[in-house]
Amino acid sequence: MSSAKQGPVTKTAPRFARCPKCQELIDAASETCRFCNAHLSPGELEESAKLQQKLTEAKSRANDRSAMITAIAGLVGAILLYGLWFLARFMTR
Numbered sequence: 761m762s763s764a765k766q767g768p769v770t771k772t773a774p775r776f777a778r779c780p781k782c783q784e785l786i787d788a789a790s791e792t793c794r795f796c797n798a799h800l801s802p803g804e805l806e807e808s809a810k811l812q813q814k815l816t817e818a819k820s821r822a823n824d825r826s827a828m829i830t831a832i833a834g835l836v837g838a839i840l841l842y843g844l845w846f847l848a849r850f851m852t853r
């Protein structure tokens with residue numbers, strides 16, 4: 761029997777969690793808060809890390825959307841400008 765092949769080990773970026781005591785952003789893998797030295801329970805930290813990841817994902821999604829809107833607005837603006845320029849040329853002929 762061969763051992764189940766795991767997918768490529770993806771080195772994930774350090775996950776962040778909020779210290780339940782001082783609310784500072786800390787490494788989710790740490791056992792004590794580096795700000796207030798509180799002992800952190802892995803379960804509590806895991807919940808916080810998940811929440812933090814969700815927040816980060818939501819933020820990056822919002823960024824994507826606003827970047828797309830900016831790109832579309834720029835394109836529409838360029839087309840409108842070109843249309844005006846074309847019309848102006850056409851009318852002054």
Ligand SMILES: [Zn+2]
Nearest residue numbers: 779782793796
């Ligand atoms: Zn703390």
